[in-house]
Structures are given as structure tokens and as C-alpha cells.
Amino acid sequence: MAWEIPAGGPKTTGEAFAYIGKLAKGATIDDLKILALVEAVGQKLYEDIASRAQHPEVKKALLANGREELGHAHRVSKAIEILTGEPFPIPEIGENPLFTGINPMPVTKAAFEGLVKGELSGGNLYDGIASGFDNPEVVALLKQNGKEEVQHGQRVQQIIDLL
Numbered sequence: 001m002a003w004e005i006p007a008g009g010p011k012t013t014g015e016a017f018a019y020i021g022k023l024a025k026g027a028t029i030d031d032l033k034i035l036a037l038v039e040a041v042g043q044k045l046y047e048d049i050a051s052r053a054q055h056p057e058v059k060k061a062l063l064a065n066g067r068e069e070l071g072h073a074h075r076v077s078k079a080i081e082i083l084t085g086e087p088f089p090i091p092e093i094g095e096n097p098l099f100t101g102i103n104p105m106p107v108t109k110a111a112f113e114g115l116v117k118g119e120l121s122g123g124n125l126y127d128g129i130a131s132g133f134d135n136p137e138v139v140a141l142l143k144q145n146g147k148e149e150v151q152h153g154q155r156v157q158q159i160i161d162l163l
């Protein structure tokens with residue numbers, strides 16, 4: 001049976017991204033589950049932007065970020081399994097309860113600057129979440145995600161001039 005979002009949790013993709021933005025002060029296991037699902041949605045969002053980007057280098061960078069977002073979902077899933085002893089499989093996008101559709105992001109410098117900011121803030125977000133856990137393997141998984149979010153921001157920054 002698919003995991004159900006707890007009462008009071010986000011119900012849409014937009015709400016879910018806003019929700020995880022507030023987890024730097026600490027995350028519960030349910031929060032980690034929401035985070036894992038949001039990361040999986042992240043790949044879909046990058047694929048969507050990439051499908052509308054014209055420049056091959058831009059497309060490539062966006063798809064690379066997207067693949068890593070799915071990797072982040074799997075790392076968070078692994079952290080959940082370490083903490084709870086229960087697997088938390090990442091569903092296909094069509095089964096993801098936090099995927100409620102995409103508000104297409106325009107392929108513009110302004111939109112990409114916003115994306116850079118969001119990705120860069122992911123570094124602090126994951127560091128904050130990691131500081132709430134003691135298990136060294138869990139901490140390492142979360143910090144690796146954070147490091148890659150910063151790289152995502154840098155990667156998008158590098159392609160802005162190609163737009």
C-alpha cells in the first residue's frame with residue numbers, strides 16, 4: 001500500500017516544496033518521507049524544464065541535475081530505512097502522492113536565477129536536517145545530498161549565459 005501523507009502535511013507539489021524548505025530546524029521521520037518524495041518529484045521538474053530548453057548544454061545540465069534529484073530521493077529513503085528498519089521505496093512518479101502536476105518553469109534567466117537560489121539553499125537545508133541525527137551513516141547521506149544541491153546551483157549558474 002502506498003504511504004499516505006500525514007494529516008497537516010502538504011497535499012500538492014507546490015505545498016510540498018514549501019514544506020521541505022522549513023525543515024532546516026529539524027525533521028521527523030514523516031518529514032524525511034515527504035523529503036524523499038519531493039526529491040523524486042524534482043527529477044520530473046528538471047525533465048520538464050529540459051524538454052523546453054533549446055540549447056543542448058542547457059538540456060544536458062538540467063537532465064544531470066534531475067537524475068541526481070532521484071538519487072537524493074534514494075539516499076533519503078536509505079536514511080529512513082536505517083533509522084526505522086523499514087524500507088521506504090520511492091514510487092514511480094505517477095504513484096507519487098506529492099506529484100500533483102507541474103507549473104511549467106519558463107526557460108529564462110530570471111527563472112533560472114531563482115532556481116540557483118533554491119538549489120544553493122539546499123546545502124543549508126540538508127546540513128540542518130543532518131544535525132538532528134546521530135547515526136553517522138544517516139548524517140553522511142544527508143550531507144552528501146546537501147553538497148550536491150550546492151553543485152546543482154553552480155551547474156545552473158554556469159548555463160544561465162547560454163539562455
Ligand SMILES: [Fe+2]
Nearest residue numbers: 039042069072
Ligand atoms: Fe535534491
Ligand SMILES: [Fe+2]
Nearest residue numbers: 069119149152
Ligand atoms: Fe537539486
